[in-house]
Amino acid sequence: MQFSPAATLPARLVDRGAEVLPGVLVTTAIALIATGIGAVFPVLxxxxxxxxIGVLLSLLRPRAMRGLAATDARIQPGITYSGKFLLQLAVVLLGVQLSIGSILQVGLESLPIMLTTLFVCLLGAWLVGRMLRTERRLTTLIGVGTGICGASAIAAVAPVIGAASAEIAYAVSAIFLFNILAVVLFPLLGHALNLDPHTFGLLAGTAINDTSSVVAAAGVYSTAALGFAVVVKLVRTLMIIPISVGLSVMEARRSADGARLTGRRIAKLVPWFLVGFIAVAIINSLGVIPDAPRDALVQVSVFLIAMALAGIGLSTDVQALRRAGWRPLVLGAILWMLVTLTALGTIAVTSGWR
Structure with missing residues (x-):
């Protein structure tokens, strides 16, 4: 019997570390600068x-790296690693702020708002998409991306509906703009409406598209809002599973080419960081994590979030936003506003503003 995979694991880990290190150093430098700015201007x-900073540098990268393709290729793996894995790891570490009891409570409290906003978003995508005459699969991607969890939902649904790579790029580009706007505008909206951290966390978790934007907007608003918003957002992420199953059935009826979901694939739709988040929350619920390490882990997660967002900013394809045209952007904007207004209305009716 051969154990070559286990035997070569240390070497493969070293190789992977060497591959991502240059880009991770870049995102670390940006995160340090951003942390300094945040210390001077706490509201940011x-x-x-x-x-x-990441987006601004992404505009300069093509010109700065002209003739330095090797350098650009060396930093890209670490930039991608920061924007994906480190963000997910940061979310896992945020579990130290919560307990299983609070997760269950948040899920029950946010479920009516999540279901209402998702229904309105998907119905709006169908109606507005037909009015704007956007392509069916592109409309579906923007609808689920806005209604559930941005790029993660798009990535999960795309193979189910047989979306082309160009359509995926269109959808991600259209939604990314509103992710950035949400980070800036939602804290201002929360302060204008005088929302307490709990209510703002509920709003951010149900009305902002992507996990990174939820984390950023809630973190800007207050530390108390951050943990609650993440839980709401993670519960909302679970909506990927029933929506993907439903779309799979619809595609199977429409065309034999539609991808079908097996039980194993459905299980894979549950993000690993959601499982990790719950595991950390369970450990925290047992009371085995002392206060000092818990506070340190929270600070580490905040810094990892800054690194991740630096990576996302550096990976932004501004030209892709221009190539997408105005129709997907208009569709995304309308759906974004519909979800926000529906979330505010549902919160006012079901729990009231605190």
Whole structure:
């Protein structure tokens, strides 16, 4: 019997570390600068400066790296690693702020709002998409991306409906703009409406598209809102599963080419960081994590978030936003406003503003 995979694991980990290190150093430098800016201007936090610096640098990268393709290729793996894995790891670490009891409570409290906003978003996508004459699969991707969890939902649904790579790029580009706007505008909206951290966390978790934007907006608003918003957002992420199953059935009826979901694939739709988040929350619920390490882990997660958003900013394809045209952007904007207004209305009716 051969154990070559286990035997070569240390070497493969070293190789992977060497591959991502250059890009991770870049996102670390940006996160340090962003943390300094956040210390001087606490209202900004470190998340907003990190993603803004990343986007600005993404505009300069093609010109700065002209003739330095090797350098650009060396830093890209670490930038991608920061924007994906480190963000997910940061979310896992945020579990130290919560307990299983609070997760169950948040799920029950936010479920009516999540279901209402998702229904309105998907219905709006169908109606507005037909009015704007956007392509069916592109409309579906923007609808689920806005109604559930941005790029993660798009990535999960795309193979189910047989979306082309160009359609995926269109949808991600259209939604990304509103992710950035949400980070800036939602805290202002929350302060204008005088929302307490709990209510703002509920709003951010149900009305902002992507996990990174939820984390950034809630982190800017207050630390108390951050943990609650993440739980709401993670519960909302679970909506990927029934929506994907439903779309799979619809595609199977429409065309034999539609991808079908097996039980194993359905299980894979549950993000690993959701499982990790719950596991950390269970450990925290047992009371085995002392206060000092818990506070340190929270600070580490905040810094990892800044690194992740720096990576996302650096990966932004501004030209892709221009190529997408105005129709997907209009569709995304309308759906974004519908979800926000529906979330505010449902919160006012079901629980009231605190």
């Amino acid at each position: 936090g470190s998340a907003v400066p990190a993603i803004v």
